[in-house]
Amino acid sequence: MIHSGIPELDELLRGGYQRGRVYLVQGVSGSGKTLIGQHFLEAGLENDETVVYIHGEESQRDILANSHQVGLEIGDAEFLDIGPGTDFFADDVAYDLVETSEIDAERFTEDIHAVIKETDPSRVLLDPITQLQYVERDEYQYRKRLQSFIRFLKDRDITILVTRTIRSDLNRGGTVQTDIASLSDGIISLHLDEGERRIGIQKHRGIGQRDGTHGLEIRDHGVEVFPQVIPDHSERTFEPQLNSTGHDGLDGLLEGGLEQGSITFVSGPTGIGKSTIGAQLLEGALRSEGNALGYLFEESVDQFRYRADNLGIPVSEYLEQDEFRLKEIEPLVLSAEEFTRIVLQDVAEMDANMVLIDGLSGFKISLQGDKQRLVRRLHALTRELKNKGVSVVITDENQQLTGNHNPTSENTSYLADNILFLSYIELQGELHRTIGVLKKRLGSFDRRFHRFSIVEDEGVVIESPFDDVQGILQGRPTHVTDNE
Structure with missing residues (x-):
């Protein structure tokens, strides 16, 4: 096996490219095909190999300038330009006795033979x-030339990467059946849809591949690939451990707290206090001498810190310690796979035991609004964290202010071990905040809805239950005495 120059692409290929095989990299214009090939060449140069770059659209000067801009150094490669020269345009070259294609095809063949035999790459x-x-002249001649070209290189145990541009209307997972596709030992497909880049391995003959599509980004140091996470359920044995939230009111609702390694959704409409509840849960983990991480999709670190400090939750103090980190996440920049990798790397580095994801709607934006992929990626991330014994808290906004029958916004409630449900109700012309536990998979809980408020210097204050009110979930609260 030989390396592609991109470690995560090697992972998708189950080790890398097979020596002496041919690989097709296909995708729409601008999807990153040429860069994948240049990484391949740079990896060879770094291994003191001889490599050949046969190009036909860009000049050698432009290739080197563009590759240098993304940190790829391939200047030591042997270059062969098979594109038309300036004389074709300037001199209006014409051939009277034979067809132009026959002359060009013969020239290409001779040039390629010569550079391969001379350099032995x-x-x-x-x-x-x-x-x-x-x-x-026609598809028959092209196929014969192509087969001959591939056999010529394979006979010399040369590994070949070829690129092909496909039409944009075939970009959505379409399979392009061409001669080069059928002759290739592996096919790497790149997708570019509304600014989101994806990569998938359609085939890898004799070895197999990681299926599905995966995140891809082009950065100032080249191409980065972010494989989908597949949770490893063998990592953890179930050992129930009930941890206090560090907040008497929340502990009362949850009858003791939350189990370590559980997944908790804090669900409710905008402005009701979901992030504040999340901050209270983070503080509880930190007070018990744990390590915690917070990822903010909807507000800045400074805003989150300022608001929490004013409510008596000393986020600023914790940030000065090594046990806590807050990160502001821009979903339009990061793919879901890249975000997942960041979280898992941070958890491993800090040995964190709690993670807050503040803003499920922001996570959805990173997936271009694809609900099915949202559920799959969130499932993979939360299950992987759970397998590592990490508690996860996710804030989730529901659009309805009252009477919401769905505990989560995107039918993700099956992922939750615990659901804290926040809502507004109107009683006698006055708006009240309510909080209740809709689900606690591993234990009992208070089944009543309680009033709650958010108080400066005190944070979340859980108040008396609505013992005399019914119909809260339906959005039609009435006093029980009114019906008697």
Whole structure:
């Protein structure tokens, strides 16, 4: 196996490319095909290999300038330009006795033979393969030329990467059946949809691949790939441990607190106090000498810290210690897979035992609003954290102010071990905040709805239950005495 130059791509390929095989990298224009190939060449150069770059659309000067901008250094590669020269345009070259395609095809063949025999490379990048197709009379000749080209390189145990641009209307997971696709030992497909980049391995002959699509980003140091997380359920044995939330009122509702390694949703409409509840739960973990992480999708770290400090939750003090980190997340910049990798790396680095994800709607934005992928990615992240014994708190906004029958916004309630449900109710013209526990998978809980308020220097204050009110969940609260 030889490395692709991108460690996470090697992971998708189950070790990397097979020596002496041909791989097709296909995708729409701008999806990153050329960069994948340049990583491949740079990895060879770093391993003191001879590599050849056969190009037909960009000049060598432009290739080197563009690759340098993303931190790729391939200047020591052997370059072969098979594109038309300036004389084609300037001199209006024409051939009277034979077809232009026959002359060009013969020239291409001779040039490629010469550079391969002269340099004896271990890796070859042909960018793009369509440059060969343009000079053939018909598809039959093109296929013969292509088969001959691939056999010529394979006989010399050369690993070949070729790129191909596909139409944008085939970008949504479509499979392009072409000659080069059928001749390839592996196919890497790149997708670009509304600014979101994805990568998938369609086939890897003889070895197999990680299926599905995965995150891909182009950064100032080249291409980064973010494989989907598949939870490893073998990591953890179930050992129930009830931890206090550090808040008497919340402990009362939850009859003792939350189990370590459980997943808790704090659900409710905008402005009701979901983030404040999340901050209270973080403080409880920190007070018990645990380590905690918070990821903010909807507000800045400074705003979260200022608001919590004013409510008597000393976030600023905790941030000065090594046991707590807050990160502001921009969902339009990070894919869900990249965010997942950040979280798992932070958890491992800090040995954290609680994670707050403040703003499920922001996580959804990172998935371009795809509800099915939202559930799958959130399932993978929360299950992986749970398997590591990490407690997870997720704030989730419901659109209805009152009378909401769905405990979570995107049908993710099956993931939750615990659901704290926050809502507004109107009684006699006055608006009240209510809080209740809808679910606690591993224990009993107070089944009544309680009034609560958010008080400066005190934080969340759980008040008396609504013993004389019914119909809160339906959004039609009435005093029991009114019906008697």
